[in-house]
Amino acid sequence: MQKKETIALEAVSKTYSQGAVAVHALGSISFKVHEGERVSIIGPSGCGKSTLLHILGLLDVPTGGKLFLDGTDVSTLDEQQLAHFRGRKIGFIFQSFFLIPTMDALSNVALPMMFYDVPEHARLHKAQLMLERLGMGDRLHHLPSELSGGQRQRVAIARALVNDPSVLLADEPTGNLDSRSGEEVLKIFDELSREGKTIIIVTHDPNIAKMSPRIIRLKDGNIESDEKKR
Amino acid sequence: MVDHKELFSYSLGNMMRRKMRSWLTVLGIVIGIAAIVTLISVAQGLTNSINDQLKAFGTNAVVVVPGDISQQLSISGGAARPPSTGRLFKNDVDRIKRVSGTEYVSSALSTRASVDFKDKQATMGINGVEPSIFQTANKALEIEQGRFLADTDRHTAVIGNTIAYSTFGTDKVQVGSVLVIGSENTKFRVVGVLKKSGSSGGNGDSALYVPIEDARELAGSSISKNEVSGIRFLVKDGFDVKEVVDNVNYELLSAHHVREEDKDFSFLTSEFLQQQVGTITALLTLFLGGVAGISLIVGGVGIANTMFMSVLERTREIGILKAIGADSRAIQEAFLIESGMIGLFGGIVGVSIGFLFSLIAGALGVPTAVGIELVLFAIFFSFTIGIISGYVPAVRASRLPAIEALRYE
Numbered sequence: 001m002q003k004k005e006t007i008a009l010e011a012v013s014k015t016y017s018q019g020a021v022a023v024h025a026l027g028s029i030s031f032k033v034h035e036g037e038r039v040s041i042i043g044p045s046g047c048g049k050s051t052l053l054h055i056l057g058l059l060d061v062p063t064g065g066k067l068f069l070d071g072t073d074v075s076t077l078d079e080q081q082l083a084h085f086r087g088r089k090i091g092f093i094f095q096s097f098f099l100i101p102t103m104d105a106l107s108n109v110a111l112p113m114m115f116y117d118v119p120e121h122a123r124l125h126k127a128q129l130m131l132e133r134l135g136m137g138d139r140l141h142h143l144p145s146e147l148s149g150g151q152r153q154r155v156a157i158a159r160a161l162v163n164d165p166s167v168l169l170a171d172e173p174t175g176n177l178d179s180r181s182g183e184e185v186l187k188i189f190d191e192l193s194r195e196g197k198t199i200i201i202v203t204h205d206p207n208i209a210k211m212s213p214r215i216i217r218l219k220d221g222n223i224e225s226d227e228k229k230r
Numbered sequence: 231m232v233d234h235k236e237l238f239s240y241s242l243g244n245m246m247r248r249k250m251r252s253w254l255t256v257l258g259i260v261i262g263i264a265a266i267v268t269l270i271s272v273a274q275g276l277t278n279s280i281n282d283q284l285k286a287f288g289t290n291a292v293v294v295v296p297g298d299i300s301q302q303l304s305i306s307g308g309a310a311r312p313p314s315t316g317r318l319f320k321n322d323v324d325r326i327k328r329v330s331g332t333e334y335v336s337s338a339l340s341t342r343a344s345v346d347f348k349d350k351q352a353t354m355g356i357n358g359v360e361p362s363i364f365q366t367a368n369k370a371l372e373i374e375q376g377r378f379l380a381d382t383d384r385h386t387a388v389i390g391n392t393i394a395y396s397t398f399g400t401d402k403v404q405v406g407s408v409l410v411i412g413s414e415n416t417k418f419r420v421v422g423v424l425k426k427s428g429s430s431g432g433n434g435d436s437a438l439y440v441p442i443e444d445a446r447e448l449a450g451s452s453i454s455k456n457e458v459s460g461i462r463f464l465v466k467d468g469f470d471v472k473e474v475v476d477n478v479n480y481e482l483l484s485a486h487h488v489r490e491e492d493k494d495f496s497f498l499t500s501e502f503l504q505q506q507v508g509t510i511t512a513l514l515t516l517f518l519g520g521v522a523g524i525s526l527i528v529g530g531v532g533i534a535n536t537m538f539m540s541v542l543e544r545t546r547e548i549g550i551l552k553a554i555g556a557d558s559r560a561i562q563e564a565f566l567i568e569s570g571m572i573g574l575f576g577g578i579v580g581v582s583i584g585f586l587f588s589l590i591a592g593a594l595g596v597p598t599a600v601g602i603e604l605v606l607f608a609i610f611f612s613f614t615i616g617i618i619s620g621y622v623p624a625v626r627a628s629r630l631p632a633i634e635a636l637r638y639e
Contacts, residue, residue, distance in 0.1 A: 059553060059632040080557045087555015098550045098636070102243040112554040114236045159554065 003034040005071070006166050006198045007056065012065035014051050014221075025051040027222040028065065033167070036196045038189075040209035043218035050171070052218070053202045057169050058086045070166050087115050091160030095172035097152040099144040099159075105131060106140040109158045116163075130158040134188065150181025157188060167198040174208060186211060237560065241567040244540065252572065255536040259576025260583060262526030263612050267584025268591070269518035270604055275588075275597035277511040284500050284507065286427070291366070292475055293498040294318060294326070294461040294482070316494025320456045325485055329477045331469035336360035337458040339442050341449040346410040347398045354393075356411065356438055358445020364388075366464050376405035376422035383441050387411075388422040392435040411440075412448040471499060526612070529576065530619040537569050537623035541630075548627055549635025558628035565624035566617060573616020577609040584608070 014026040026048045033039055043049050054060035055067060058074060067074050069089055077085060092098075099108045109127035118126075131140060134154045144152055153173065160168055170189070174182035186208065193199055201212060209215050217224040245252045297316040320337065327335045339358035344351055364371055364378035371378075379388055387409060394403045403409070407420045418440060427435055446453065453459075465474045475497050488494055541548070548561055585605075588598040 054633045057553065059636070080559070083552065083555055083557030083560075086553065092553045094636075098546070098553070100240075100547060100550065102247050103240075111551075114240075115555045115557070115560055120235070163555070 003036065005032050005068070006035050006037075007033040007200075008068040010066045010068075012052075012055060012062045012067060014048070014055065014060070015063045024221055026055075026062070027220070029221075029223060030065075031216060031223065031226060033198060033200065035166075035198055036193075037214060038193045038199045038212045039201070039214045039216060040212035041200060041202045041216045041218060042204065042206065042209040043224075045204060047218040048221040049202050049204075049218050051221075053169060053171055053200075056167075056200065057090050057092055058082050083115070087112055088163055089166040091163070091165035091168045093153070093156055093160050093168060093170040093173050095175040097144070097149075097156045097176070099152060099155060101144055104141045104143055105136060105147070105155045105158075108144070108155055109162055112159060112163050127158070127162055130162050131155070134158050148181070149177050150184055153177060153181070153185050154188070157185070161192075161197075167200060168192065170199065170201045172203055172205075173201065174205075175203075234563075237564050238567055241564050241571065244544070244564075244568060245571060248540075251536055251539070255532050255572050256576040256579065258529035258532035259526070259573055259612050259615065260529075260580040262522065262529040263577050263580025263608050264584040264587065265522035265525050266519060266611075267581050267600065267604060267608050268587040269522050270515060271584065271588035271598040271600045272591060272596055273511065273515040273518050274599040274601065274604065275592070276514070277508075278599050279597040280507050280511065281504060283427075284503050288366070288464065289500050290465040290467075290471060291500065292463055292465065292471070292478075294322070294463075294478070295496050295498060296459065296494065297496065298493055299496040299498075317454065318458050318461055318495060319454075320458060322482060322485065323458065323461055325481050326461060326463055326478055329474065329481055331466050331474040332463045332478065333466050334362055334366040335461065335463040336362045336366075337442060338363070338460045338462065339445045339449065339453065339457075340459045341445055341452065343412040343448045345438065346415075347403055347407065348401050350398045350401065352397055354397075354436065354438060356440060356445055356448055358442035358448075359439050360442055363462060366462075371427075372425040374423050374425040376420070378422055379439060379441055383421070385416060385418050385444055386421045386441065387418040388424060388439040389420055390424050390435040390437040391426040393438060394423045397436070409438075413450075414447070416444070416447065418444070471501070475499065526615060529612075530615040533569050533572050533616055533619035534623060536572070537565060537620045538626075540568070541565065541623045541627040544627075545630060545635045545638040548630050549632050549638065552630075552632035553636065562624045562628040565627050566620050569620020569624070570613055570616045573619070574609065574613040576616070577612030580612060581605050581608045 009029050009031055012026060012029045013024070016023045016025055029052065041049050041052065051060065055062050058069070061075070069085065072085075074082065074085065100111065103111065106124060106127050109130055110123045113123040113126065128137070128140060131137060131154075134157060136151060136154050136158065139147060139151060139155075142151075144155070147155065153176075157173075168189075173189075174185055177185060189199060189201070190211075199212075201208065203209050213229045214227065216226045296318045318337075323335055323337045326332055337360060341356050341358070342353060343356050344353045359379070361379040361381050361383070373388075374391065375394075376388075379386060389403060389409075397403075403420055403423070405420055405423060409418045409420060410416070411418050424435070424437075440448075442458075463478075465471045479493075479497070482495055483490065483493065486494055551561060551564075585600050588600050592598045
């Protein structure tokens with residue numbers, strides 16, 4: 001049975017103009033990610049992986065080519081629809097967590113639901129369940145500054161999952177963590193993967209990349225290799 | 231759709247995060263609003279006190295004065311003689327009496343004369359009146375000591391409160407005191423002292439009333455035989471003031487053989503005076519409000535400044551919000567709520583402080599009045615200032631590209 005295409009890129013390119021010089025951040029990228037797949041995108045710094053991540057996350061628009069998310073050509077969406085897609089279909093996990101410092105863990109996790117019609121009690125309930133699932137049930141009302149790095153990343157993962165997105169986009173998720181916390185976070189990804197979540201991890205660390213069954217290597221803005229483990 | 235309650239607590243949380251700056255920004259608005267409330271309350275208090283005095287004049291009282299005052303207004307009315315030509319005579323009094331709807335028609339004659347009491351002298355306006363005026367003067371004239379003038383009185387005087395207690399320094403003028411008035415050194419016996427009325431004009435606390443025929447003697451040759459300087463009458467209950475005034479007008483025009491355009495007399499009604507004074511007090515209110523408004527504009531600039539700083543500081547946060555699904559409108563609203571709250575809060579505190587100031591001013595004798603309209607206007611106005619000041623920073627925040635915001639350190 002053919003699985004649903006969550007993401008499809010068709011000759012996606014990105015060119016920045018820096019003054020008079022045009023910088024080709026992405027040459028021509030094409031690949032597909034099916035539902036439930038776990039993909040690592042790896043490459044040295046400056047290879048264009050951040051640009052690709054931003055395009056995949058609908059934070060940036062490609063200069064050429066097309067991006068389909070759950071079958072929708074995202075170039076047809078207006079600003080508001082894009083924001084809606086970001087909130088509903090994409091769960092971001094950042095290297096430096098990017099939690100709102102003034103909000104406790106629970107509010108941070110409930111935040112993505114604020115932009116949709118979810119009643120407040122349902123929102124908080126869902127956020128609490130998600131935090132409990134990630135072993136943060138006893139830290140609901142702690143501010144990010146009162147949490148360790150690993151705990152912050154768990155809160156960030158809970159926030160990314162709370163709207164049940166089609167794809168999780170993780171940008172160096174263990175980059176700011178000690179090795180033990182990093183392993184724990186990767187274990188969470190394993191678990192999510194087993195549950196059928198589509199996950200894309202962007203990293204420069206081969207040890208992390210190889211934990212995914214599929215590895216896309218980027219070099220100078222183009223795909224160098226796209227390997228699947230058996 | 232964004233949940234506004236949540237957005238609200240998010241914005242409030244941001245304000246609390248940088249308390250000191252928020253408070254200073256609020257302070258800018260507080261000062262502006264407090265100044266507006268205080269100054270306008272003073273202007274309003276002044277207006278009210280003038281209107282009260284006009285009410286004492288009587289809403290159904292009409293004064294006819296010689297000359298056309300529509301071009302040259304003299305607020306003091308019958309006491310001052312308008313410079314334009316025209317005269318009123320005793321037979322005009324009789325004509326007015328014949329118009330239906332008029333009652334208590336009485337004439338007055340004003341002049342100036344020197345007044346001696348013991349070894350002190352003062353020159354003041356003398357109001358020659360018919361005693362019936364005291365029955366119709368409402369609360370403007372109330373006796374404190376003694377009595378009003380009577381029909382049979384000659385060479386008697388009723389004096390205003392100021393004349394009794396301060397005009398002649400330490401020498402208090404009392405009932406029974408004798409004033410020497412005019413170049414003929416006529417002796418006048420004081421029969422009454424009026425209560426303090428609060429107004430200081432020729433008809434107020436500095437007024438000196440004598441029987442009209444005595445005033446005619448004092449005026450001497452400066453006034454024609456049978457001339458009067460003003461006629462006062464009341465409009466009977468059930469009659470329309472305007473209609474009766476029109477009828478009197480018609481009667482006097484034909485008696486004076488003049489057309490409306492070259493009319494040589496004028497009417498003063500409380501409505502007319504209120505209009506004239508209203509124009510002046512409205513200007514005063516506008517002026518004081520404008521002065522205070524400038525400080526409010528400065529406060530608004532303060533809000534804009536704070537909001538720009540806030541957008542700059544929270545660039546990363548705006549990026550995060552966008553990454554997790556906030557659209558531009560939600561971001562814009564969050565910032566507008568914040569600046570609106572600063573304005574609203576500043577307004578509420580400012581109104582409270584302004585109210586306190588106006589109470590203090592009131593206790594110090596300055597008439598003040600804080601109406602509910604002023605309170606609501608001030609709060610609404612400061613809220614609006616907050617929104618307007620926050621608008622540009624909010625739009626700037628909402629337009630920040632998400633990736634640049636996320637990259638921002």
